[in-house]
Amino acid sequence: MTRTIAFLNQKGGVGKTTTVANVAAAMAAAGRSVGVIDLDPQAHLTLHLGIEPDGNNAPEQSVYDVLTEQPSSDGFATVADSTWIEAAPNLMVMPSEVDLAAVEVELADQPGRTRRLADALRHSEIAQCFDFLLLDCPPSLGLLTVNALAAAREVIVPMQAHFLALQGVARLLKTVGMVFEQVNPKLQVTGVVLCMFEGQTRLAAEVVENLETFFAGEREKEVPWRNCRVFKPPIRRNIKLAEAPSFGQSILEYDASCPGAQDYTDLAQTLMRQWDKF
Amino acid sequence: MTRTIAFLNQKGGVGKTTTVANVAAAMAAAGRSVGVIDLDPQAHLTLHLGIEPDGNNAPEQSVYDVLTEQPSSDGFATVADSTWIEAAPNLMVMPSEVDLAAVEVELADQPGRTRRLADALRHSEIAQCFDFLLLDCPPSLGLLTVNALAAAREVIVPMQAHFLALQGVARLLKTVGMVFEQVNPKLQVTGVVLCMFEGQTRLAAEVVENLETFFAGEREKEVPWRNCRVFKPPIRRNIKLAEAPSFGQSILEYDASCPGAQDYTDLAQTLMRQWDKF
Numbered sequence: 001m002t003r004t005i006a007f008l009n010q011k012g013g014v015g016k017t018t019t020v021a022n023v024a025a026a027m028a029a030a031g032r033s034v035g036v037i038d039l040d041p042q043a044h045l046t047l048h049l050g051i052e053p054d055g056n057n058a059p060e061q062s063v064y065d066v067l068t069e070q071p072s073s074d075g076f077a078t079v080a081d082s083t084w085i086e087a088a089p090n091l092m093v094m095p096s097e098v099d100l101a102a103v104e105v106e107l108a109d110q111p112g113r114t115r116r117l118a119d120a121l122r123h124s125e126i127a128q129c130f131d132f133l134l135l136d137c138p139p140s141l142g143l144l145t146v147n148a149l150a151a152a153r154e155v156i157v158p159m160q161a162h163f164l165a166l167q168g169v170a171r172l173l174k175t176v177g178m179v180f181e182q183v184n185p186k187l188q189v190t191g192v193v194l195c196m197f198e199g200q201t202r203l204a205a206e207v208v209e210n211l212e213t214f215f216a217g218e219r220e221k222e223v224p225w226r227n228c229r230v231f232k233p234p235i236r237r238n239i240k241l242a243e244a245p246s247f248g249q250s251i252l253e254y255d256a257s258c259p260g261a262q263d264y265t266d267l268a269q270t271l272m273r274q275w276d277k278f
Numbered sequence: 279m280t281r282t283i284a285f286l287n288q289k290g291g292v293g294k295t296t297t298v299a300n301v302a303a304a305m306a307a308a309g310r311s312v313g314v315i316d317l318d319p320q321a322h323l324t325l326h327l328g329i330e331p332d333g334n335n336a337p338e339q340s341v342y343d344v345l346t347e348q349p350s351s352d353g354f355a356t357v358a359d360s361t362w363i364e365a366a367p368n369l370m371v372m373p374s375e376v377d378l379a380a381v382e383v384e385l386a387d388q389p390g391r392t393r394r395l396a397d398a399l400r401h402s403e404i405a406q407c408f409d410f411l412l413l414d415c416p417p418s419l420g421l422l423t424v425n426a427l428a429a430a431r432e433v434i435v436p437m438q439a440h441f442l443a444l445q446g447v448a449r450l451l452k453t454v455g456m457v458f459e460q461v462n463p464k465l466q467v468t469g470v471v472l473c474m475f476e477g478q479t480r481l482a483a484e485v486v487e488n489l490e491t492f493f494a495g496e497r498e499k500e501v502p503w504r505n506c507r508v509f510k511p512p513i514r515r516n517i518k519l520a521e522a523p524s525f526g527q528s529i530l531e532y533d534a535s536c537p538g539a540q541d542y543t544d545l546a547q548t549l550m551r552q553w554d555k556f
């Protein structure tokens with residue numbers, strides 16, 4: 001069965017896209033069959049993996065077409081399958097495009113609008129074959145993110161060890177809880193990934209302590225984040241991770257020996273090991 | 279006349295809130311009368327300036343009330359004036375709250391929904407008295423950001439010198455151009471502020487060169503960004519800027535001698551000097 005994980009945090013610029021791109025690349029390099037879906041109208045995941053989201057070379061279809069396709073029509077089952085693009089061996093991408101920004105208003109009063117992605121993936125033969133399906137979300141808790149939560153079984157929260165980033169966690173968990181109760185009772189929060197980590201700062205130590213204390217206090221509650229943990233080791237700040245996207249490459253292609261590549265390979269291995277235990 | 283500046287970039291986590299909070303604090307410390315409006319449902323600007331956005335101590339009104347007040351009612355003129363809160367001498371805040379996230383859908387088919395903020399500010403006596411009015415936007419180009427663009431005369435783009443951040447500039451300018459043509463013909467893009475700058479990296483040098491070349495090529499065109507320039511010096515990466523918000527303080531209160539305080543004081547002085555020349 002495919003392990004579908006949504007990577008979300010409404011706080012902007014915390015490392016969501018960088019995490020999805022590089023974890024997916026590391027899993028594909030280890031021989032797993034991996035799919036990624038770019039649910040951000042900025043299309044940064046699409047760009048990071050070397051695909052031009054808009055303009056002459058843009059893909060014919062994107063996740064916009066999948067979400068706006070009328071569920072009742074015969075075409076529904078086929079749209080998703082013709083939207084996947086191979087970005088690397090073992091790695092398929094469902095790209096984004098700028099029109100995706102309009103989806104929230106376009107689907108505002110459509111029935112089942114929160115389950116469009118989940119329904120489309122159920123009909124997609126290609127999606128059923130993935131070992132891992134990773135969803136990159138925009139920096140908001142709107143309809144695109146809710147679609148990701150409805151389609152996923154797990155949530156991973158990329159986060160910077162900063163005060164402002166910590167503020168949003170409670171609201172993020174509230175949204176996850178709402179989707180868990182109303183739309184997707186299988187949803188669980190697997191963990192928090194600390195990105196751009198600067199271990200020598202006092203702030204980082206305080207934020208990590210705050211997080212671990214909070215989640216430890218939730219263990220006995222009937223909440224979807226009762227088993228949530230902070231992944232160790234964190235992803236260190238490393239400028240090569242910010243350089244790689246300008247070449248349309250994952251960190252493994254750009255510089256496989258740098259700290260960024262090691263940290264993301266470690267994280268991918270942790271996730272793959274976890275899965276083997278299930 | 280009040281100088282109203284919108285700080286926007288749909289790329290998340292680039293330094294929008296940090297820039298508005300600290301430029302406003304530096305201007306207020308220099309004796310100017312300053313107002314700031316928090317248009318982000320995350321309410322980070324509100325938090326950064328020491329105000330609790332939700333919960334028991336939350337303000338009675340927020341920018342949500344201003345945007346959703348029916349323009350035809352008598353109360354319209356007074357809602358804005360009862361929403362300002364004094365955060366420091368010479369510094370007033372119009373706070374955000376979590377309900378703000380629903381505004382895009384709530385106003386989806388209301389006439390004049392893009393001008394709600396502009397209309398409310400025109401009726402606000404307090405707003406007319408500000409020397410500077412700074413607007414902090416969420417990481418998107420939706421209705422909240424368009425309201426800021428309709429109310430402002432100027433745009434400043436906080437940006438990280440990273441590849442992914444550079445990608446969004448063209449789309450941001452397209453949105454500014456749209457508002458300029460359809461809603462607010464006075465709108466101009468004043469400049470780009472480079473945040474979290476790591477001058478020693480090759481990536482930073484490449485991005486700055488890219489930006490300057492692009493804007494130099496636009497000088498002769500009839501576009502609202504023809505006079506846009508990259509503010510110098512940039513705002514250096516400085517962990518104290520990320521620590522200050524956890525104390526509800528601006529960088530000037532938290533540590534007035536650190537590089538972050540110097541860089542933001544410099545930027546505020548450049549903006550104040552520019553204005554004195556008009």
Ligand SMILES: Nc1ncnc2c1ncn2[C@@H]1O[C@H](COP(=O)(O)OP(=O)(O)OP(=O)(O)O)[C@@H](O)[C@H]1O
Nearest residue numbers: 012013014015016017018139196237238242290440
């Ligand atoms: N560990 C790291 N070290 C250095 N730079 C990083 C690291 N991780 C990400 N970056 C850079 O920081 C910026 C923000 O990361 P990224 O775009 O992945 O965040 P995001 O959460 O997806 O942002 P958004 O909210 O806009 O979608 C990018 O320019 C990226 O290249």
Ligand SMILES: Nc1ncnc2c1ncn2[C@@H]1O[C@H](COP(=O)(O)OP(=O)(O)OP(=O)(O)O)[C@@H](O)[C@H]1O
Nearest residue numbers: 012162290291292293294295296417474515516520
């Ligand atoms: N110059 C700097 N040096 C170090 N950290 C910084 C700097 N500027 C901002 N930060 C930190 O980086 C993070 C992102 O900054 P900020 O929240 O201001 O960005 P933003 O663009 O407002 O984000 P969002 O898109 O979520 O609104 C915050 O945790 C902030 O404290």
Ligand SMILES: [Mg+2]
Nearest residue numbers: 016017040044
């Ligand atoms: Mg992203």
Ligand SMILES: [Mg+2]
Nearest residue numbers: 294295318322
């Ligand atoms: Mg912000």
